[in-house]
Amino acid sequence: MRFLLLAVLAASGCGDDDDQPADAGDEPRDAGVDAEVDAADDDDGTQVETAEGPLQGKLVGETRAFLGIPYAAPPLGDLRWRSPRPVEPWVQVRTAATVGRPCPQFDVGGSLRGGSDEDCLTLNVWTPAEVTEPAPVMVWIHGGGWEQGTGGDPAFDGQNLSERGGVLVVTLNYRLGPLGWLALPELSAEDPDHPASGDWGLEDQRAALEWVQRNIAAFGGDPDNVTLFGESAGGFNTCLHLVSPPSQGLFARAIMQSGSCSWAFRTPESAEAVGADLVTRLGCEGEGVLACLRAADVEALLEARPGNETEVDFPWFPVVDGLSLVEQPREAIARGDLVDVPVMAGTNGDEGTFLTVFGSLSDVEEEGYEDAIAWLAGEKDAPVIAAEYPVADFDSVQDALAELIGDALFICPTRRLVRGVVAGGQDAFLYSFEHVPEFAPESLGSFHGAEIPFVFSNPMFGSEIAGSEEPLSDAMMGYWTAFAAAGDPNGGAEVAWPAYDPDSEGYLVLEEPIAAGEHLAQERCDFWDGIPLGLPGESK
Numbered sequence: 025m026r027f028l029l030l031a032v033l034a035a036s037g038c039g040d041d042d043d044q045p046a047d048a049g050d051e052p053r054d055a056g057v058d059a060e061v062d063a064a065d066d067d068d069g070t071q072v073e074t075a076e077g078p079l080q081g082k083l084v085g086e087t088r089a090f091l092g093i094p095y096a097a098p099p100l101g102d103l104r105w106r107s108p109r110p111v112e113p114w115v116q117v118r119t120a121a122t123v124g125r126p127c128p129q130f131d132v133g134g135s136l137r138g139g140s141d142e143d144c145l146t147l148n149v150w151t152p153a154e155v156t157e158p159a160p161v162m163v164w165i166h167g168g169g170w171e172q173g174t175g176g177d178p179a180f181d182g183q184n185l186s187e188r189g190g191v192l193v194v195t196l197n198y199r200l201g202p203l204g205w206l207a208l209p210e211l212s213a214e215d216p217d218h219p220a221s222g223d224w225g226l227e228d229q230r231a232a233l234e235w236v237q238r239n240i241a242a243f244g245g246d247p248d249n250v251t252l253f254g255e256s257a258g259g260f261n262t263c264l265h266l267v268s269p270p271s272q273g274l275f276a277r278a279i280m281q282s283g284s285c286s287w288a289f290r291t292p293e294s295a296e297a298v299g300a301d302l303v304t305r306l307g308c309e310g311e312g313v314l315a316c317l318r319a320a321d322v323e324a325l326l327e328a329r330p331g332n333e334t335e336v337d338f339p340w341f342p343v344v345d346g347l348s349l350v351e352q353p354r355e356a357i358a359r360g361d362l363v364d365v366p367v368m369a370g371t372n373g374d375e376g377t378f379l380t381v382f383g384s385l386s387d388v389e390e391e392g393y394e395d396a397i398a399w400l401a402g403e404k405d406a407p408v409i410a411a412e413y414p415v416a417d418f419d420s421v422q423d424a425l426a427e428l429i430g431d432a433l434f435i436c437p438t439r440r441l442v443r444g445v446v447a448g449g450q451d452a453f454l455y456s457f458e459h460v461p462e463f464a465p466e467s468l469g470s471f472h473g474a475e476i477p478f479v480f481s482n483p484m485f486g487s488e489i490a491g492s493e494e495p496l497s498d499a500m501m502g503y504w505t506a507f508a509a510a511g512d513p514n515g516g517a518e519v520a521w522p523a524y525d526p527d528s529e530g531y532l533v534l535e536e537p538i539a540a541g542e543h544l545a546q547e548r549c550d551f552w553d554g555i556p557l558g559l560p561g562e563s564k
Contacts, residue, residue, distance in 0.1 A: 069153065074239045077114035082121050083153065086187045090149040090243065091176070092124040095235035096228065098143035099199065104318050105211055107218055108145060108231040123148055123176025127200045128322045130172070136323045142203065147196040147232050148175060150182035155244030160251065160508040163194040163236060163275070165229055167256025167283070167473070170340040171201040171329075184481035188498070189505020192245040194236060198228035202302055202325050205340040207295035210314050212345075222295045222343030226268070229261060230348075233274040251277040251508040255476055259283020259369075261342070263441060266363045267356040268348050277511055279504065280369040281479070282472055284437035286354035287557050288341055294559070295343040301330035341559065357441055360448030366511040367445045368504075369438050370455030370531070374469030376429030380422040381467055385429075388421050396425055400432060405555050412551055432557055434472075436549035442524045452524040453513055454531035456544055459496060463487035475534070479504055496536055503532075 070081040070088050081090035096108035103109060124146030131137040152159065164180055166173040175195035182193025198204060207222030237247045252275040254262045262278050263285035265271040290298070303309055305328035308316035317325075331337035344352055356362060379385045388396045393415055398406040409428060418424040435456075442452040457475040460466065463485060464474065477484040478497040489497055499517065506515025513521045519538040522530030529543045 071117065072242050074242055075113075076111050076239075078117045079120040080117050081149075084150070084183050086153050087150045087183045088153055088243075089183065090120040090151075092122050092146045093120050093149065093235075094124075094145060095147050095196070096145040096231045099145065099203070099224075100142055102318065104142070104203065105206060105221065105224060105314075106215075107224070107227050123174075124197060126174035126176065127197050128203060128326060129168075129200050130326055136326065142322060144174075144197045144199075145228055145231070146176075147194055147235065148182070149240075149243055150186040150193045151243045151245065152186055152190055152192075158241065158246035158249070159190055159192055159244055160249045160505070161192045161194060161236060161240050161245040161247070162251045162253060162505070162508050163196070163233060165196065165198070165252070165254030165258035165261050167254065167258040168200070169338060170205055170225065170257050170342070173200070173257075179476060179482050179484055180480060181482050182480070185479070185501055185505065188481070188501040189508065191505050191508055192240065192243060194232070194240075196229065196232040198225040198232070200225065201329070201340055203322075204228070205295070205342065206299050206302065206317075207290075207292060207343050207345070208299040208303070208313070209296060211299075214314065218347065220343075220345035220347040222290070222292070222299075222345050223348040226261060226264060226342055226348050229265070230268075230271055230274065233265075233271070237274060248276065249509070250275040251279060253279035253281070253504075254283065255281035255473060256283055257288075260285050260288045264289070264342055264349065264353060266365070266367070267351075267353045267361070268363075269350060270348060272363050275363075275365065277365050277508060278363075278367050279507065280367070280438070280441070281475060282371050282375060282434050282438075284357075284369065284434070284441040285342075286357050286437045286440050287433070287559065289349065289353055290341045290343045290559065291352075292343060292345065295341070295345075298330050298339050301339075302328050305330070338559070354440075357444040360444045360446075362445060362448050362450075364448070364450060366451040366453075366507075367442065368453045368455070368507050368513060369442055370457060370534075371430070371434045371438050372470045372472060372474055373456060373458040374426060374430065374474075375434040375472045376426030376431075377468045378472040379429055380426040381465075381471075385425050386422060388425065390415055390421055393421055393424070397428070400429065401555060401557055409555070412548075431545060431548050432552055432555070435545050436552040439529075439544065439549050440553070443526055446524055446526065451511065453507070453521055454524045454529075454544065455521075455534055456531055456541070457534040459493070459535040462490040462493060470535075475500070478534075493536075496534065496538070499538060500534060 072079050079090055081088050094111045125139050125141040125144050127144040128140045129137050166175050175197045180195045186193045204225030211221035240247050252262050259280040260283040262280050330339045394406045394410050397409050413424050413428045415424050442454050445452040458470050460470050461474050477489050478500045481497050503513040507513040521532045522540055531541050531544050533539045533541045
């Protein structure tokens with residue numbers, strides 16, 4: 025059942041090995057440094073000097089692409105479970121024409137993803153071929169449940185978005201699974217200057233943002249106009265940077281697609297319990313636990329994944345570690361104590377189908393309805409939730425579960441987030457993507473991740489969006505890039521997007537035709553505001 029979940033998470037992490045370019049990651053990193061590069065290559069602006077060394081990119085349509093750029097040293101050997109370290113500078117021109125390897129992860133079949141490697145901390149940059157003044161920058165964090173995905177996925181290719189909005193697009197890799205989110209007392213005690221563990225992936229993302237601050241001007245970008253955006257786990261991570269003190273000043277705006285961080289985190293005690301489970305499964309108990317873990321084969325690390333293999337479970341989450349995250353994010357959100365930047369956030373109409381159509385909840389029958397709810401919200405509140413979402417009001421148990429999961433984990437936490445942003449004195453713009461894509465089974469509806477091909481105008485599941493859907497995609501790219509440029513999505517759009525306020529609760533409905541709405545799921549979200557939701561699968 026674990027791998028059914030991974031297959032669904034791949035929808036938000038997008039893609040699989042077949043989606044990667046044939047030569048993605050085939051060469052070791054040092055092979056990217058060329059002894060000789062024709063000086064004529066620089067005539068088209070595809071040669072750039074970064075703080076770490078010169079890069080040779082390539083022209084792709086009306087953009088220049090620079091792919092597979094290392095932003096941190098390979099986290100190998102003793103650097104496994106260390107904060108990202110600076111890249112070793114280079115002198116000769118480095119070819120940046122191919123995306124880097126994905127970070128280690130399982131594919132949807134349960135095997136180590138082909139081409140994945142711990143030497144994976146790279147990013148990609150697309151920039152308009154002609155940039156006359158510093159352009160807005162959009163930095164994308166991919167999803168995938170904190171254990172799948174890659175910034176080099178073709179679904180996130182930045183060419184079309186860059187061309188449409190005149191923006192620079194940056195996508196990045198970060199450490200995943202146990203390599204990205206392992207917390208242990210031994211790790212926290214290892215470095216007096218870093219008395220914490222568990223947020224290695226979040227630190228990677230911050231290192232990439234710091235790389236952008238150092239280098240993006242060389243590509244024509246404006247380091248003072250950076251928008252951080254992401255979907256699913258990438259949206260949750262974007263939200264976490266809003267409440268992370270070390271991330272302040274690294275971005276000027278934020279977009280969260282199906283991800284609000286009011287529940288998606290672990291306490292140190294919870295994270296260390298997961299870590300202890302991993303240590304036991306690997307047989308690394310006793311003295312020398314860190315040496316044992318650092319010597320472990322990466323596939324063995326992934327195989328030792330804590331959790332119940334027969335149920336949906338999410339072992340790896342960011343951690344309130346005291347450094348990257350100094351308090352539970354929901355507390356900062358409730359106070360409106362966030363990084364002082366405008367926010368755009370939204371969800372999809374059928375978020376919950378990713379668990380009820382393909383996941384282990386797909387075969388739940390009515391007698392098991394309350395038990396399924398207890399997995400989500402705990403035994404204490406399960407009867408109250410079942411009464412709020414009676415099966416009799418839906419066509420099936422799965423439809424009931426899909427709506428309550430979508431509300432509990434995505435729609436209502438996002439409402440809490442935008443309310444917190446407005447309470448803190450910043451602008452917020454809320455959306456609901458309700459279009460049902462033609463390329464996917466109708467039973468999925470406007471599923472988790474369905475908006476991604478409309479934002480990037482790239483294929484998903486190997487299929488292009490239909491010609492009739494292109495106007496919606498074009499409008500969405502316009503909203504997204506207008507927000508990146510000026511903090512307001514209304515840059516000449518035909519349908520005005522109302523700013524969110526707690527009274528009218530205005531939002532934009534993204535479907536054909538686009539329309540403005542008010543009070544999204546108001547009564548249902550008022551209900552969920554009274555439920556103390558934590559991590560699914562943990563007792564409450």
